[in-house]
Amino acid sequence: AQSVTQLDSQVPVFEEAPVELRCNYSSSVSVYLFWYVQYPNQGLQLLLKYLSGSTLVKGINGFEAEFNKSQTSFHLRKPSVHISDTAEYFCAVMGPNYGQNFVFGPGTRLSVLP
């Protein structure tokens, strides 16, 4: 079974600074990896996903993530954050087989300060 760890429950950062949100997973098989964002009082919105191919994945709103198989990580990065990036970010993993469900991480609260 897969599991997901997001070591940082809260990340405060100043506007226009770079940010990295960490995600590590455990799995003995190949997986698909996702990052979702949740703005206040909203559902989850897909930021980006890794299914196969290039390990550097670009998503919406200037975010990108890099899949590192040896370190079983999928960290999310943005070179310059905006106030509007303040939200909860969830990493998720899914096994490659049909019918397997998502496993979500506990989430990281990103607070962008002026």
Place this chain on the structure above:
Amino acid sequence: ETGVTQTPRHLVMGMTNKKSLKCEQHLGHNAMYWYKQSAKKPLELMFVYNFKEQTENNSVPSRFSPECPNSSHLFLHLHTLQPEDSALYLCASSQNTGRDFYGYTFGSGTRLTVV
């Protein structure tokens, strides 16, 4: 608008009431899900429907009763809830076709408060 619509957005109900949450998707997906999101807790998967058949029930109390009349609609019927059931209830859908999977599409959720 993500393509998954949940109604109502907010609901306040007493412990003796009966209410239903509705989820509708027009994405042509064949799987639908109910999640519970409580403050300071991870997302909890409640129910899974694949091709209208319930394939998972994660030990959810019987006061929550799902219904999936067709592949586009999903309901969550609520009765005799407890205050600890207050949470954001999220519906999601996905297209599961063998090896192809592109993630879940979530609705905006229903904020439920049990008084």
